[in-house]
Amino acid sequence: MRDYLKLLKFVGPYKGLFIIAIVCMGFSAIFDGVSLAMMVPLADKVLTNKKIIVPTKLPDFLAGFVDKINNTPPDVLLNYMVFAVLLLFLLKGIFGFFQSYFMSDIGQCVVRDIKSKLYAKIQSLSLSYFTHKRGGELMSRITNDVKIVENAVSYGSTDLIYQSLQIAIFATVIFFIYFKMALIAFVFLPLITLPIVKVGKALRKLSKRSQEKIADTNSLLYETIMGARIVKAFNMEEHEVNKFNKVNSDYYKISMKSIKRTLLLNPSTEFLGVIAGVLVFFWGGREVIAGRLSFGVFGLFLGSLLSLIRPFKKLSQVNALNQQAMAASERIHEVLETKSSVEEAIEPKVLRGFKKNIKFSDIWFSYADNQILKEINLDIEYGQMLAIVGPSGSGKSTLVDLIPRFYDPQKGNISIDGVNIREFSLKSLRDQIGIVNQETMLFNDTVRANIAYGRPSASLGEIEEVAKKAHAHDFILNCPQGYDTVIGDRGVKISGGERQRIAIARALLKNAPILILDEATSQLDSTSERIVQEALDQLVYGRTVFMIAHRLSTVRNANRIVVIDKGMIVEQGTHSQLLEKGGLYKRLYEAQELQK
Numbered sequence: 039m040r041d042y043l044k045l046l047k048f049v050g051p052y053k054g055l056f057i058i059a060i061v062c063m064g065f066s067a068i069f070d071g072v073s074l075a076m077m078v079p080l081a082d083k084v085l086t087n088k089k090i091i092v093p094t095k096l097p098d099f100l101a102g103f104v105d106k107i108n109n110t111p112p113d114v115l116l117n118y119m120v121f122a123v124l125l126l127f128l129l130k131g132i133f134g135f136f137q138s139y140f141m142s143d144i145g146q147c148v149v150r151d152i153k154s155k156l157y158a159k160i161q162s163l164s165l166s167y168f169t170h171k172r173g174g175e176l177m178s179r180i181t182n183d184v185k186i187v188e189n190a191v192s193y194g195s196t197d198l199i200y201q202s203l204q205i206a207i208f209a210t211v212i213f214f215i216y217f218k219m220a221l222i223a224f225v226f227l228p229l230i231t232l233p234i235v236k237v238g239k240a241l242r243k244l245s246k247r248s249q250e251k252i253a254d255t256n257s258l259l260y261e262t263i264m265g266a267r268i269v270k271a272f273n274m275e276e277h278e279v280n281k282f283n284k285v286n287s288d289y290y291k292i293s294m295k296s297i298k299r300t301l302l303l304n305p306s307t308e309f310l311g312v313i314a315g316v317l318v319f320f321w322g323g324r325e326v327i328a329g330r331l332s333f334g335v336f337g338l339f340l341g342s343l344l345s346l347i348r349p350f351k352k353l354s355q356v357n358a359l360n361q362q363a364m365a366a367s368e369r370i371h372e373v374l375e376t377k378s379s380v381e382e383a384i385e386p387k388v389l390r391g392f393k394k395n396i397k398f399s400d401i402w403f404s405y406a407d408n409q410i411l412k413e414i415n416l417d418i419e420y421g422q423m424l425a426i427v428g429p430s431g432s433g434k435s436t437l438v439d440l441i442p443r444f445y446d447p448q449k450g451n452i453s454i455d456g457v458n459i460r461e462f463s464l465k466s467l468r469d470q471i472g473i474v475n476q477e478t479m480l481f482n483d484t485v486r487a488n489i490a491y492g493r494p495s496a497s498l499g500e501i502e503e504v505a506k507k508a509h510a511h512d513f514i515l516n517c518p519q520g521y522d523t524v525i526g527d528r529g530v531k532i533s534g535g536e537r538q539r540i541a542i543a544r545a546l547l548k549n550a551p552i553l554i555l556d557e558a559t560s561q562l563d564s565t566s567e568r569i570v571q572e573a574l575d576q577l578v579y580g581r582t583v584f585m586i587a588h589r590l591s592t593v594r595n596a597n598r599i600v601v602i603d604k605g606m607i608v609e610q611g612t613h614s615q616l617l618e619k620g621g622l623y624k625r626l627y628e629a630q631e632l633q634k
């Protein structure tokens with residue numbers, strides 16, 4: 039019950055509309071009962087012209103109403119009933135429409151809210167979260183899991199309330215008509231609910247496994263679509279198809295187990311209901327023959343009893359749906375309740391640039407049990423260019439990722455002008471930093487929108503200016519629609535070097551005082567690299583630049599070069615100083631010179 043109430047919290051903002059929907063359900067359920075009760079005067083008075091006989095003492099107002107019907111001529115009563123039936127079903131249809139409409143509206147609102155909350159939460163989490171989660175799995179939380187919750191809210195809640203109201207109304211009718219006979223029928227109630235509860239528990243476990251398999255499928259699709267070039271280059275199409283078929287087959291098997299258990303509920307609950315109905319039919323038939331019960335009243339009793347079977351069957355389906363939804367809700371709340379490893383201060387300061395230095399003090403950082411950085415101490419003065427070099431996997435990119443707080447070190451701190459960067463708001467800190475990564479990420483949008491991603495309000499003139507500095511203007515003009523050309527998913531419609539130049543232009547437009555260039559020129563040809571490097575050299579003045587470079591020829595003009603190996607600073611100095619030392623830097627430099 040606690041888990042179900044947690045699921046219903048999503049409905050909280052719409053409780054007013056929810057109450058109106060419940061009221062509509064109440065009237066609709068009452069009209070269902072009244073429409074069934076119409077068979078009493080029809081069978082006893084209109085068709086057979088006999089008196090209505092109820093074995094139970096009726097309240098005065100009902101007794102008077104029955105007497106009035108008994109004393110009304112059949113033809114007159116038939117006229118009344120024609121109009122009553124039309125009005126009854128008109129009202130029932132109106133209330134039925136509004137109950138369904140309001141519940142569907144609530145379901146859609148809940149879906150919208152959950153998706154928005156999930157997406158906002160995912161955006162707020164630190165990068166460390168994404169290193170442990172697959173993209174396809176997160177997509178599954180927002181699409182498939184949310185859809186299951188929508189079904190539970192829109193249809194599950196509707197049936198839960200509506201069918202429960204019907205049970206209450208029809209149960210009241212049969213107890214009111216013949217108490218002893220009703221008791222016999224309700225002996226079977228625990229037998230009907232037992233399989234519902236038992237199957238529901240199994241379905242919840244199966245549903246969670248099913249949703250995990252859907253996440254696996256989405257992840258596999260995401261990876262192979264994004265990596266289509268690699269799949270084809272290595273002739274792995276058949277391998278990937280086999281992988282997909284395995285995951286798809288596993289999902290099929292789990293789905294069929296769920297379907298089998300769900301389908302078993304219908305005949306089992308129906309059969310138990312029929313047993314109760316047959317016993318009542320036998321007893322009630324004898325009462326009608328003996329004249330202690332009129333045929334119409336017995337028909338109402340039997341009809342009400344049989345009408346209870348459908349709500350119980352529906353509730354068994356609702357229970358299955360709700361169990362699936364609670365499994366989905368657990369997965370949704372797992373994301374919503376995740377705490378970011380990078381937390382903002384309660385009352386953060388606003389960073390509005392800096393004047394003195396950026397300082398790394400005794401920095402230690404690790405991913406899980408893998409120690410990446412050890413005892414890093416650096417002091418970078420305002421306006422300097424710091425080049426960071428070293429073998430692959432030595433921790434260069436991780437080091438610069440600590441500046442915008444994509445991650446936080448486990449030990450030590452980074453300060454700007456003597457203030458720990460953890461004291462600044464993340465927005466104001468990152469506003470001061472422009473980044474160009476080795477793996478260029480562009481969006482399926484226009485060239486103009488991609489360059490202006492950090493400054494959406496930038497004018498076309500400003501965009502063109504930075505594009506020229508990044509040596510991108512000419513090739514952009516040659517695109518079909520120039521700056522309005524859509525470049526495709528991840529910029530697939532343009533070359534790697536062109537993507538890199540757009541990314542550089544994006545960082546230049548942001549005009550941040552701190553620049554992080556992580557292999558920023560790695561995808562450029564020698565001519566473009568030279569021109570872009572000249573543009574970057576001009577930007578050093580008045581800015582602080584952290585440049586990670588594989589090509590050591592690009593860092594000669596850096597104010598200082600830091601050499602990192604196995605997470606530690608092993609050398610630092612200028613280009614000429616490091617060559618004179620004859621250490622790791624010199625070996626890396628000479629190895630590159632030999633490759634030319």
